[in-house]
Each structure stands twice: as C-alpha cells, then as structure tokens.
Amino acid sequence: xxxxxxxxxxxxxxxxxxxxxxxxxxxxxxxxxxxxxxxxxxxxxxxxxxxxxxxxxxxxxxxxxxxxxxxxxxxxxxxxxxxxxxxxxxxxxxxxxxxxxxxxxxxxxxxxxxxxxxxxxxxxxxxxxxxxxxxxxxxxxxxxxxxxxxxxxxxxxxxxxxxxxxxxxxxxxxxxxxxxxxxxxxxxxxxxxxxxxxxxxxxxxxxxxxxxxxxxxxxxxxxxxxxxxxxxxxxxxxxxxxxxxxxxxxxxxxxxxxxxxxxxxxxxxxxxxxxxxxxxxxxxxxxxxx
Amino acid sequence: xxxxxxxxxxxxxxxxxxxxxxxxxxxxxxxxxxxxxxxxxxxxxxxxxxxxxxxxxxxxxxxxxxxxxxxxxxxxxxxxxxxxxxxxxxxxxxxxxxxxxxxxxxxxxxxxxxxxxxxxxxxxxxxxxxxxxxxxxxxxxxxxxxxxxxxxxxxxxxxxxxxxxxxxxxxxxxxxxxxxxxxxxxxxxxxxxxxxxxxxxxxxxxxxxxxxxxxxxxxxxxxxxxxxxxxxxxxxxxxxxxxxxxxxxxx
Numbered sequence: 349x350x351x352x353x354x355x356x357x358x359x360x361x362x363x364x365x366x367x368x369x370x371x372x373x374x375x376x377x378x379x380x381x382x383x384x385x386x387x388x389x390x391x392x393x394x395x396x397x398x399x400x401x402x403x404x405x406x407x408x409x410x411x412x413x414x415x416x417x418x419x420x421x422x423x424x425x426x427x428x429x430x431x432x433x434x435x436x437x438x439x440x441x442x443x444x445x446x447x448x449x450x451x452x453x454x455x456x457x458x459x460x461x462x463x464x465x466x467x468x469x470x471x472x473x474x475x476x477x478x479x480x481x482x483x484x485x486x487x488x489x490x491x492x493x494x495x496x497x498x499x500x501x502x503x504x505x506x507x508x509x510x511x512x513x514x515x516x517x518x519x520x521x522x523x524x525x526x527x528x529x530x531x532x533x534x535x536x537x538x539x540x541x542x543x544x545x546x547x548x549x550x551x552x553x554x555x556x557x558x559x560x561x562x563x564x565x566x567x568x569x570x571x572x573x574x575x576x577x578x579x580x581x582x583x584x585x586x587x588x589x590x591x592x593x594x595x596x597x598x599x600x601x602x603x604x605x606x607x608x609x610x611x612x613x614x615x616x617x618x619x620x621x622x623x624x625x626x627x628x629x630x631x632x633x634x635x636x637x638x
Numbered sequence: 639x640x641x642x643x644x645x646x647x648x649x650x651x652x653x654x655x656x657x658x659x660x661x662x663x664x665x666x667x668x669x670x671x672x673x674x675x676x677x678x679x680x681x682x683x684x685x686x687x688x689x690x691x692x693x694x695x696x697x698x699x700x701x702x703x704x705x706x707x708x709x710x711x712x713x714x715x716x717x718x719x720x721x722x723x724x725x726x727x728x729x730x731x732x733x734x735x736x737x738x739x740x741x742x743x744x745x746x747x748x749x750x751x752x753x754x755x756x757x758x759x760x761x762x763x764x765x766x767x768x769x770x771x772x773x774x775x776x777x778x779x780x781x782x783x784x785x786x787x788x789x790x791x792x793x794x795x796x797x798x799x800x801x802x803x804x805x806x807x808x809x810x811x812x813x814x815x816x817x818x819x820x821x822x823x824x825x826x827x828x829x830x831x832x833x834x835x836x837x838x839x840x841x842x843x844x845x846x847x848x849x850x851x852x853x854x855x856x857x858x859x860x861x862x863x864x865x866x867x868x869x870x871x872x873x874x875x876x877x878x879x880x881x882x883x884x885x886x887x888x889x
Contacts, residue, residue, distance in 0.1 A: 387804065389779075389781070390778075414757075414782050417758075417765040418765070418769070421765055421769040421770070422769055422773070424766060424769075424770070425766070425769050425770045425773035429850075430731065430733060430850040430851040431732075431764075431766055431851070432851055433758075433763060434763060434765075443852070445854070447857065450761060450763055450856070451651065451760065451763070453859065454655055454859070455655050455664070455856055455857070455858065455859070456857040456858070456859055457762075457853055457854075457855075457856055458853075458854040458855050458856075458857055459852055459853050459854055460851075460854055461850070461851055461852075462848075462849075462851075463850055495776065495777075495778060498778045498809070499778045499779060499780055499806055499808055500806065501806060502805055502806060503804070503805035504799075504801075504802055505796070505802050505803040505804075505805060507802040507803070518888060519888050543883070544888075545888075551675065554819075555823075557822060561819030561822075562819065564818075564819070567675075567760065568674075568675040568676060568817070569819075575887075575888060576886055576888060583653060585653055586652070586653065586654075587675075587760075597886065599869075599879065599882070600866065607653075608652075608653025608654055609653075610866050611654075611864065611866075612864060613864065614866060614867065615869050615879070615882055616866040616869065617868075617869050617870055617872075617875040617879060618868065618870075618871045618872075619871050619872035619873070619875065620872070623872050624872060624873055624875060624876065626873075627872075627873035627874075627875075627876035628879050631876040631880045632880055632883070632889055635880055635884070635889060636889075
C-alpha cells in the first residue's frame with residue numbers, strides 16, 4: 349500500500365503526486381490534514397507517522413512542494429529513514445531506485461534508497477494531474493509533543509501586491525546583466541506594460557541591487573509559466589533557466605549569438621537590448637495605431 | 639546571540655553542465671566555486687543579527703580541503719570563526735551530513751541560540767539536513783524563511799506563501815532555514831579578506847557512514863536543445879517580433 353500525503357486536494361501538484369502513486373500499480377491511500385488545523389510541519393508529520401505505524405505502507409509520497417518536502421523530511425527524521433526529494437521516476441525494490449531532480453532540474457540523479465517505508469516526494473509536472481479520488485481527512489494526532497507543536501503558523505499577513513504577479517503573468521519581460529543598470533530597466537518596464545505583463549530579472553541583477561529579489565526568476569527566485577518569456581540580456585545560466593523552463597515560449601534577445609540561452613529559445617534576436625526593446629515597443633504602438 | 643550558519647561548497651555551473659566520464663560528479667576543471675544562494679543569505683543574516691544583538695557568528699561546512707575557500711569567503715564578510723568537517727570530496731547523504739553536523743555542534747564549546755541553514759542546497763536539493771539536525775538536537779525547526787526578528791528569547795519568522803506571509807514564533811535555541819531574498823548579502827572588502835585569513839577555523843575529520851540515499855550516477859536531462867528561429871538582428875527585428883507576439887495573441 350502507498351500512503352500519499354495530499355497537501356491540498358485542490359492543488360495541481362498534490363493531484364500530480366496522487367497520479368504518480370497510481371502509476372505504481374499498488375493500492376493507494378490518500379490522506380490530508382484537517383483543513384482547520386493551522387500548518388504545523390512536525391505535528392502534521394507526527395500525524396502521518398501514526399498512520400504509517402497503523403497501516404505499514406511500502407511507500408509514503410508527498411508533492412515536491414515546500415510544504416510537501418518539509419513534512420516528509422520530518423517523517424524521515426522521526427522514522428530514522430532516508431527521504432528522496434523531487435523524484436521523476438521510481439523502481440520499487442530493496443533498495444528502491446529513484447531518478448531525482450538536482451540543480452532545479454538542470455541535472456538528474458539516479459539514487460538507491462536503502463530503507464522502508466520508501467519516502468519520496470514527486471517533482472512538479474512529471475505526470476499529469478488526474479482526478480484525485482477519495483482523500484481521507486486526518487485529525488491531527490494527540491501524539492504530537494510540545495516541541496512538535498511549537499512550530500506552527502500563528503498569523504497570516506496578506507500580500508500587498510500591485511500589478512501583475514510574476515507567477516500569474518501571461519507575458520514576462522526580463523532583464524539580465526546586459527541591462528547594465530537599475531535605470532536601464534526603463535525599456536524593459538515599458539515593454540512589459542505595453543504587453544500587460546510582469547517585469548522579471550536574473551540573479552545577477554538582484555545581486556547588483558538593480559531590482560528587488562521579488563522580481564528574480566530562477567532556481568532560488570520565482571518559477572514562472574507565462575505564454576511567452578522575453579529574456580533580454582540574459583546569458584542563460586542554469587540558475588536562471590530552472591526558473592523559466594515552465595514558459596510556453598522563450599524569446600531571447602542577446603548580442604552574443606553564442607549565448608547559452610539561445611539553446612533553450614524558440615525565437616532569437618541577436619542584438620543589443622537597448623536598441624531592440626525600444627524598437628519592439630515602438631512597433632507595438634504603431635501596430636495599435638498609436 | 640550566538641549563531642551558527644551551515645554552508646555547502648558548490649560549483650558555479652554557468653550555462654551548461656558537463657559530467658565527469660564516470661558520471662559521479664560535475665566536470666569542474668574550468669569552474670569556480672561558491673556556496674548555495676540561500677546560504678549566502680544565511681551568512682549575511684547571521685552577521686546582521688550579531689551586529690544588532692551582540693554575540694558571535696560561526697560558519698560550518700562539511701566538505702573537501704578546498705572548501706576552506708568558502709569558509710574564508712564568509713569570514714571575509716564578517717563571520718567570526720569557522721568549523722571545517724573535512725571530507726575526501728565524495729558525496730555525503732543527508733542523514734550522514736546531519737549526523738556529522740550534530741556531532742560537531744555537541745562537541746563545540748560554543749552553545750548556539752540560532753542554527754541557520756539554506757532552505758535547500760543548490761546542487762543536491764535534498765530539503766532535509768536542517769530538519770534532521772533539529773530532531774537530533776531536540777530543537778524547533780522553521781523552514782523557508784524570508785524575515786527574522788529577534789525579541790529576547792523569541793524569534794519571529796516570516797515565510798512567503800501564496801497570498802501573503804505566514805508567521806511563526808519560536809523560542810531559542812532554534813533551527814531556521816532561510817531563502818534568498820531575506821536580505822542582500824554584502825560583498826567582502828579588501829581589509830575583510832585580510833582579516834579573514836587570521837580568523838580561527840577548527841578542523842576535524844568525521845567518519846563517513848554508508849549512504850542510505852546513495853547517489854548511483856548523475857544523468858543529464860534529455861537535451862531540450864531547440865533550434866531557435868532567428869527573427870533578425872538589432873532593431874530591424876522588431877516587426878517580426880511583433881508578428882510573433884500577435885500570433886500568440888499577446889498584442
């Protein structure tokens with residue numbers, strides 16, 4: 349039997365974790381934690397451990413989200429068992445063999461997992477989300493210790509965002525080191541505004557202090573999935589590509605025809621963004637008859 | 639307030655990853671090294687908290703002799719001392735890494751109020767070493783934090799979630815993992831680099847247990863190497879770009 353921790357039955361990544369488990373041709377049991385219980389990772393893990401002890405599953409799976417990985421890591425620590433995060437495939441056995449994500453997806457690792465039950469989280473978008481089926485709601489366990497309960501969400505501060513968010517935008521126009529300065533982003537902002545999109549940037553830009561980290565697209569920034577991603581003056585480091593590989597199309601504008609970003613691009617413009625981007629903005633205005 | 643920050647030496651991968659012929663490691667012959675981005679912010683946060691509240695900061699790494707470079711880098715921006723758990727460069731799995739860190743913390747004459755980690759390492763991305771350390775030491779563990787404020791023996795931690803920020807308040811001592819964006823790390827100064835050379839580093843060589851999450855080999859993902867359609871050069875490409883944008887329906 350496979351026990352699947354469903355972080356949120358309405359979330360695509362939780363649905364994908366269930367679909368991933370279904371692919372294993374074993375009986376599955378999907379559980380979630382009582383909606384009224386504020387998030388408390390160790391308490392939630394203790395609740396799963398109680399169910400694991402009752403049902404002795406061969407594997408425990410969770411979505412490879414921040415909280416899915418966090419809860420499963422607590423389960424691993426409580427059981428003294430290894431845990432494999434963000435797996436793209438699994439072959440049961442002793443040891444089990446998994447293929448898992450490294451470097452935000454720029455590299456994969458084949459690993460042997462020595463322990464039972466097999467604890468793994470599933471990488472995002474490896475399998476399509478299907479109907480989630482029955483999900484049992486578990487009340488939080490009375491076994492949770494004072495220490496387990498100490499870490500819990502005590503307050504939610506609502507976001508005060510203005511404009512289009514990077515995660516939801518259909519168009520993201522991003523600038524990299526090639527923009528040259530904070531002021532240089534004026535042309536990027538202008539194009540993003542014309543397209544009703546959001547402004548993004550690379551890690552080099554936030555490290556230089558030109559843009560806030562909330563604009564950063566990348567492995568340690570925001571992961572985006574727009575209809576089109578327009579990358580201006582971005583070389584295409586693995587750190588950056590890990591954040592934009594969800595984009596449906598990529599247009600790269602770079603003066604260096606050998607830049608590695610072109611290997612991932614659908615469309616290429618070879619040139620200086622400070623000439624190309626304003627020309628695109630002007631052309632859009634012309635097309636709109638402005 | 640005494641703070642420990644744990645970091646990991648990783649290669650600066652640039653645009654393309656190449657593997658060694660035995661598929662056991664990334665080919666690093668032409669690469670520089672750094673630490674994971676989240677951890678850089680962890681070190682910066684440790685320095686800021688000590689600047690505000692007094693105490694001292696320590697940086698710990700488990701890694702090969704060359705990882706001293708990363709300890710010195712962090713001492714150059716203001717960390718006071720280093721702990722180097724020496725390895726021969728082979729990979730340690732998360733349970734082994736956590737056990738070695740726990741042993742080092744228990745054996746350290748310095749007691750820590752706060753033990754900081756990055757939310758996950760840039761390379762392996764196992765998302766669990768900090769949690770395992772916290773369980774072994776009987777400490778609370780808060781993850782993925784983008785703001786820390788200390789008030790007496792309480793630490794308020796803020797986590798970015800869809801729709802806002804979730805707040806946790808825990809008592810010290812505590813383990814906290816941070817995410818990039820919590821601060822903007824400073825760059826080392828030349829005097830800082832010189833001072834770093836004289837700061838103490840305690841070196842020990844823990845025994846490596848068998849891996850239970852055993853890396854068998856590294857695999858490059860199937861090449862998504864596309865043949866990009868070149869829309870033109872310079873400003874002259876603008877009409878073709880707009881045509882594409884119209885086809886997609888965003889203009």
